[in-house]
Amino acid sequence: MLHDAHNHLQDEALVPHRDRIATAWAETVGAGGKMVVNGTHPADWPRVAELAARHAFVRPAYGVHPWDAAAPRPDDWLANLEQRLLDDPRATVGEIGLDRWILEGARPDDARLAGRHRAPMDEQVAVLLPQLALAAKHDRAATIHCLRAFDDLLPLLRSHPLPARGFLLHAYGGPVDLLPELTKLGAYFSFNPAYLDPRKRRQQEVFKHVPLERLLCETDAPAMIPPQPWRTHKLPPARDGSLINHPGNIDAAYAGLASLRGEDPAELAARVAGNFTRLFGP
Numbered sequence: 601m602l603h604d605a606h607n608h609l610q611d612e613a614l615v616p617h618r619d620r621i622a623t624a625w626a627e628t629v630g631a632g633g634k635m636v637v638n639g640t641h642p643a644d645w646p647r648v649a650e651l652a653a654r655h656a657f658v659r660p661a662y663g664v665h666p667w668d669a670a671a672p673r674p675d676d677w678l679a680n681l682e683q684r685l686l687d688d689p690r691a692t693v694g695e696i697g698l699d700r701w702i703l704e705g706a707r708p709d710d711a712r713l714a715g716r717h718r719a720p721m722d723e724q725v726a727v728l729l730p731q732l733a734l735a736a737k738h739d740r741a742a743t744i745h746c747l748r749a750f751d752d753l754l755p756l757l758r759s760h761p762l763p764a765r766g767f768l769l770h771a772y773g774g775p776v777d778l779l780p781e782l783t784k785l786g787a788y789f790s791f792n793p794a795y796l797d798p799r800k801r802r803q804q805e806v807f808k809h810v811p812l813e814r815l816l817c818e819t820d821a822p823a824m825i826p827p828q829p830w831r832t833h834k835l836p837p838a839r840d841g842s843l844i845n846h847p848g849n850i851d852a853a854y855a856g857l858a859s860l861r862g863e864d865p866a867e868l869a870a871r872v873a874g875n876f877t878r879l880f881g882p
Protein backbone atom coordinates (compact mmCIF):
# COMPACT_ATOMS: atom_id res chain seq x y z
CA MET A 601 0.00 0.00 0.00
CA LEU A 602 1.55 3.31 -1.15
CA HIS A 603 0.59 6.82 0.05
CA ASP A 604 1.34 10.18 -1.57
CA ALA A 605 1.99 12.47 1.41
CA HIS A 606 1.83 15.63 -0.69
CA ASN A 607 0.22 16.64 -3.97
CA HIS A 608 -2.20 19.14 -5.53
CA LEU A 609 -4.82 17.04 -7.31
CA GLN A 610 -7.09 20.11 -7.30
CA ASP A 611 -4.65 22.01 -9.55
CA GLU A 612 -6.12 23.14 -12.86
CA ALA A 613 -3.33 21.33 -14.73
CA LEU A 614 -4.66 17.98 -13.43
CA VAL A 615 -8.41 18.67 -13.72
CA PRO A 616 -8.76 17.51 -17.38
CA HIS A 617 -6.99 14.23 -16.47
CA ARG A 618 -8.86 13.46 -13.27
CA ASP A 619 -10.56 10.22 -14.36
CA ARG A 620 -7.40 8.85 -15.89
CA ILE A 621 -5.47 9.69 -12.72
CA ALA A 622 -8.07 8.02 -10.47
CA THR A 623 -7.86 4.79 -12.52
CA ALA A 624 -4.06 4.79 -12.57
CA TRP A 625 -3.99 5.59 -8.84
CA ALA A 626 -6.04 2.50 -7.94
CA GLU A 627 -3.80 0.29 -10.10
CA THR A 628 -0.56 1.76 -8.73
CA VAL A 629 -0.95 2.08 -4.97
CA GLY A 630 -3.09 -0.90 -4.01
CA ALA A 631 -6.18 -0.97 -1.80
CA GLY A 632 -6.22 1.73 0.87
CA GLY A 633 -3.52 3.94 -0.64
CA LYS A 634 -4.17 7.61 0.20
CA MET A 635 -3.01 10.98 -1.11
CA VAL A 636 -2.91 14.22 0.86
CA VAL A 637 -4.28 16.90 -1.48
CA ASN A 638 -3.01 20.35 -0.46
CA GLY A 639 -4.87 23.58 -1.06
CA THR A 640 -2.78 26.70 -1.63
CA HIS A 641 -5.26 29.58 -1.17
CA PRO A 642 -8.88 29.92 0.04
CA ALA A 643 -9.91 30.04 -3.63
CA ASP A 644 -8.98 26.38 -4.21
CA TRP A 645 -10.17 24.98 -0.86
CA PRO A 646 -13.69 24.17 -2.18
CA ARG A 647 -12.08 22.11 -4.98
CA VAL A 648 -10.02 20.19 -2.41
CA ALA A 649 -13.17 19.53 -0.34
CA GLU A 650 -15.04 18.36 -3.43
CA LEU A 651 -12.27 15.86 -4.27
CA ALA A 652 -12.28 14.55 -0.69
CA ALA A 653 -16.05 14.02 -0.92
CA ARG A 654 -15.76 12.23 -4.25
CA HIS A 655 -12.71 9.97 -3.72
CA ALA A 656 -12.07 7.81 -0.63
CA PHE A 657 -8.34 8.00 -1.40
CA VAL A 658 -8.19 11.81 -0.95
CA ARG A 659 -7.17 13.34 2.40
CA PRO A 660 -7.88 17.08 2.27
CA ALA A 661 -5.40 19.70 3.48
CA TYR A 662 -6.15 23.43 3.60
CA GLY A 663 -3.64 26.21 3.72
CA VAL A 664 -2.17 29.36 2.20
CA HIS A 665 1.09 28.65 0.35
CA PRO A 666 3.95 31.15 0.67
CA TRP A 667 3.72 31.83 -3.08
CA ASP A 668 0.11 32.94 -2.48
CA ALA A 669 0.78 34.84 0.75
CA ALA A 670 0.46 38.21 -0.99
CA ALA A 671 -2.71 37.35 -2.92
CA PRO A 672 -5.85 39.00 -1.48
CA ARG A 673 -7.79 36.77 0.94
CA PRO A 674 -11.31 37.09 2.35
CA ASP A 675 -11.32 38.63 5.87
CA ASP A 676 -12.65 35.40 7.38
CA TRP A 677 -10.02 33.11 5.84
CA LEU A 678 -8.68 31.83 9.17
CA ALA A 679 -12.17 31.15 10.53
CA ASN A 680 -12.88 29.33 7.27
CA LEU A 681 -9.73 27.23 7.72
CA GLU A 682 -10.63 26.34 11.30
CA GLN A 683 -14.19 25.44 10.29
CA ARG A 684 -12.87 23.06 7.63
CA LEU A 685 -10.75 21.32 10.29
CA LEU A 686 -13.77 21.04 12.58
CA ASP A 687 -16.05 19.79 9.80
CA ASP A 688 -13.77 16.99 8.64
CA PRO A 689 -11.67 15.00 11.13
CA ARG A 690 -9.43 13.85 8.23
CA ALA A 691 -8.55 17.44 7.27
CA THR A 692 -5.04 18.75 7.96
CA VAL A 693 -3.24 22.08 7.46
CA GLY A 694 -1.20 22.59 4.26
CA GLU A 695 0.44 23.78 2.23
CA ILE A 696 1.97 26.50 4.37
CA GLY A 697 5.55 27.67 4.71
CA LEU A 698 8.36 30.06 3.89
CA ASP A 699 10.23 30.62 0.64
CA ARG A 700 13.33 32.77 0.15
CA TRP A 701 13.95 31.38 -3.34
CA ILE A 702 11.06 33.42 -4.78
CA LEU A 703 12.61 36.53 -3.22
CA GLU A 704 16.29 35.97 -3.94
CA GLY A 705 16.79 32.98 -6.25
CA ALA A 706 14.02 32.90 -8.85
CA ARG A 707 14.45 34.66 -12.16
CA PRO A 708 12.01 37.55 -12.61
CA ASP A 709 10.49 35.81 -15.67
CA ASP A 710 10.04 32.33 -14.09
CA ALA A 711 6.77 31.08 -15.61
CA ARG A 712 5.72 29.36 -12.36
CA LEU A 713 5.62 32.74 -10.61
CA ALA A 714 3.97 34.70 -13.43
CA GLY A 715 1.34 37.13 -12.17
CA ARG A 716 2.22 36.58 -8.50
CA HIS A 717 3.19 39.33 -6.11
CA ARG A 718 6.02 37.83 -4.04
CA ALA A 719 5.37 38.39 -0.35
CA PRO A 720 8.40 39.61 1.64
CA MET A 721 9.57 37.33 4.46
CA ASP A 722 7.82 39.19 7.29
CA GLU A 723 4.53 38.91 5.39
CA GLN A 724 5.13 35.19 4.74
CA VAL A 725 5.78 34.67 8.46
CA ALA A 726 2.59 36.56 9.35
CA VAL A 727 0.58 34.21 7.10
CA LEU A 728 2.34 31.04 8.29
CA LEU A 729 2.07 31.49 12.05
CA PRO A 730 -1.71 31.60 12.56
CA GLN A 731 -2.09 28.52 10.33
CA LEU A 732 0.54 26.65 12.32
CA ALA A 733 -1.27 27.71 15.50
CA LEU A 734 -4.52 26.17 14.25
CA ALA A 735 -2.75 22.91 13.43
CA ALA A 736 -1.29 22.87 16.96
CA LYS A 737 -4.62 23.78 18.60
CA HIS A 738 -6.49 20.94 16.87
CA ASP A 739 -3.51 18.58 16.72
CA ARG A 740 -3.68 18.13 12.97
CA ALA A 741 -0.62 17.57 10.81
CA ALA A 742 0.84 20.71 9.24
CA THR A 743 2.53 20.40 5.85
CA ILE A 744 5.34 22.90 5.51
CA HIS A 745 7.11 24.11 2.37
CA CYS A 746 10.53 25.55 3.15
CA LEU A 747 12.76 26.68 0.31
CA ARG A 748 16.07 28.29 1.25
CA ALA A 749 14.42 29.61 4.42
CA PHE A 750 15.49 27.27 7.22
CA ASP A 751 17.25 30.16 9.01
CA ASP A 752 13.84 31.85 9.13
CA LEU A 753 11.79 28.73 9.89
CA LEU A 754 13.82 27.07 12.62
CA PRO A 755 13.51 29.86 15.23
CA LEU A 756 9.74 29.88 14.63
CA LEU A 757 9.47 26.11 15.12
CA ARG A 758 11.51 26.40 18.34
CA SER A 759 9.35 29.12 19.83
CA HIS A 760 5.76 28.33 18.80
CA PRO A 761 3.35 25.52 19.69
CA LEU A 762 3.47 22.69 17.15
CA PRO A 763 1.02 19.84 16.52
CA ALA A 764 1.71 17.09 19.08
CA ARG A 765 1.38 14.47 16.32
CA GLY A 766 4.10 16.20 14.23
CA PHE A 767 4.46 18.08 10.99
CA LEU A 768 5.70 17.36 7.47
CA LEU A 769 8.60 19.11 5.77
CA HIS A 770 7.60 18.32 2.23
CA ALA A 771 10.38 17.61 -0.32
CA TYR A 772 12.88 18.37 2.42
CA GLY A 773 15.81 20.22 0.88
CA GLY A 774 17.55 21.49 3.98
CA PRO A 775 20.97 20.45 5.26
CA VAL A 776 21.71 17.08 6.84
CA ASP A 777 22.86 18.64 10.13
CA LEU A 778 19.40 20.03 10.86
CA LEU A 779 17.84 16.53 10.83
CA PRO A 780 18.36 15.74 14.55
CA GLU A 781 16.80 18.97 15.85
CA LEU A 782 13.95 18.93 13.31
CA THR A 783 13.23 15.31 14.21
CA LYS A 784 13.11 16.24 17.89
CA LEU A 785 10.65 19.03 17.09
CA GLY A 786 8.37 16.45 15.45
CA ALA A 787 9.27 16.67 11.76
CA TYR A 788 8.57 14.05 9.13
CA PHE A 789 10.42 14.33 5.81
CA SER A 790 8.91 13.40 2.45
CA PHE A 791 11.06 12.19 -0.42
CA ASN A 792 10.20 13.46 -3.87
CA PRO A 793 11.30 11.44 -6.93
CA ALA A 794 12.59 14.67 -8.53
CA TYR A 795 15.50 14.08 -6.13
CA LEU A 796 16.46 11.01 -8.19
CA ASP A 797 17.99 13.39 -10.74
CA PRO A 798 21.77 12.77 -10.71
CA ARG A 799 22.24 16.52 -10.12
CA LYS A 800 20.41 16.22 -6.78
CA ARG A 801 23.20 14.31 -5.01
CA ARG A 802 23.00 16.55 -1.94
CA GLN A 803 19.31 15.78 -1.36
CA GLN A 804 19.94 12.06 -2.01
CA GLU A 805 22.64 12.07 0.64
CA VAL A 806 20.33 13.83 3.13
CA PHE A 807 17.59 11.21 2.69
CA LYS A 808 20.03 8.41 3.55
CA HIS A 809 20.18 9.97 7.04
CA VAL A 810 16.48 10.64 7.72
CA PRO A 811 15.32 8.30 10.53
CA LEU A 812 13.23 5.44 9.12
CA GLU A 813 10.33 6.27 11.45
CA ARG A 814 10.09 9.81 9.98
CA LEU A 815 10.18 9.02 6.25
CA LEU A 816 7.31 9.69 3.86
CA CYS A 817 7.01 9.71 0.06
CA GLU A 818 5.33 12.32 -2.13
CA THR A 819 4.91 13.56 -5.73
CA ASP A 820 3.92 17.27 -5.35
CA ALA A 821 2.02 16.65 -8.64
CA PRO A 822 1.51 18.51 -10.94
CA ALA A 823 4.88 20.05 -9.95
CA MET A 824 8.33 18.41 -9.52
CA ILE A 825 8.40 16.07 -12.52
CA PRO A 826 10.69 13.03 -11.89
CA PRO A 827 13.69 12.50 -14.19
CA GLN A 828 13.76 9.70 -16.74
CA PRO A 829 13.74 6.70 -16.30
CA TRP A 830 11.67 7.25 -13.13
CA ARG A 831 8.67 8.78 -14.93
CA THR A 832 6.35 5.75 -14.66
CA HIS A 833 3.16 7.72 -15.40
CA LYS A 834 2.87 10.42 -18.05
CA LEU A 835 0.35 13.11 -18.89
CA PRO A 836 0.15 15.24 -22.04
CA PRO A 837 2.17 18.46 -21.62
CA ALA A 838 0.44 21.74 -20.75
CA ARG A 839 -0.41 24.22 -23.52
CA ASP A 840 2.84 26.10 -22.90
CA GLY A 841 4.75 22.83 -23.38
CA SER A 842 5.67 22.36 -19.70
CA LEU A 843 5.58 18.83 -18.28
CA ILE A 844 2.84 17.85 -15.83
CA ASN A 845 3.64 15.44 -13.02
CA HIS A 846 1.22 12.51 -12.46
CA PRO A 847 0.46 11.40 -8.85
CA GLY A 848 0.97 7.81 -10.07
CA ASN A 849 4.69 8.57 -10.10
CA ILE A 850 4.52 7.92 -6.34
CA ASP A 851 5.77 4.39 -7.11
CA ALA A 852 9.03 5.96 -8.32
CA ALA A 853 9.43 7.80 -5.00
CA TYR A 854 9.19 4.51 -3.08
CA ALA A 855 11.40 2.53 -5.49
CA GLY A 856 14.01 5.27 -5.71
CA LEU A 857 14.14 5.82 -1.95
CA ALA A 858 14.49 2.08 -1.27
CA SER A 859 17.39 1.78 -3.72
CA LEU A 860 19.03 4.94 -2.35
CA ARG A 861 18.92 3.65 1.22
CA GLY A 862 19.61 0.03 0.30
CA GLU A 863 16.39 -1.11 1.94
CA ASP A 864 13.92 -3.80 0.96
CA PRO A 865 11.11 -2.02 -0.99
CA ALA A 866 8.25 -3.95 0.63
CA GLU A 867 9.63 -3.40 4.13
CA LEU A 868 10.20 0.31 3.46
CA ALA A 869 6.64 0.69 2.09
CA ALA A 870 5.25 -0.92 5.24
CA ARG A 871 7.26 1.43 7.48
CA VAL A 872 6.24 4.50 5.46
CA ALA A 873 2.59 3.42 5.66
CA GLY A 874 2.91 3.30 9.45
CA ASN A 875 4.47 6.77 9.46
CA PHE A 876 1.70 8.11 7.22
CA THR A 877 -1.00 6.85 9.58
CA ARG A 878 0.79 8.21 12.66
CA LEU A 879 1.04 11.69 11.14
CA PHE A 880 -2.16 12.00 9.09
CA GLY A 881 -4.43 9.69 11.10
CA PRO A 882 -6.05 6.34 10.24
Ligand SMILES: [Zn+2]
Binds near residue numbers: 607638695820
Ligand atom coordinates in the same frame (compact mmCIF):
# COMPACT_ATOMS: atom_id res chain seq x y z
ZN1 LIG B 1 3.22 21.43 -2.94
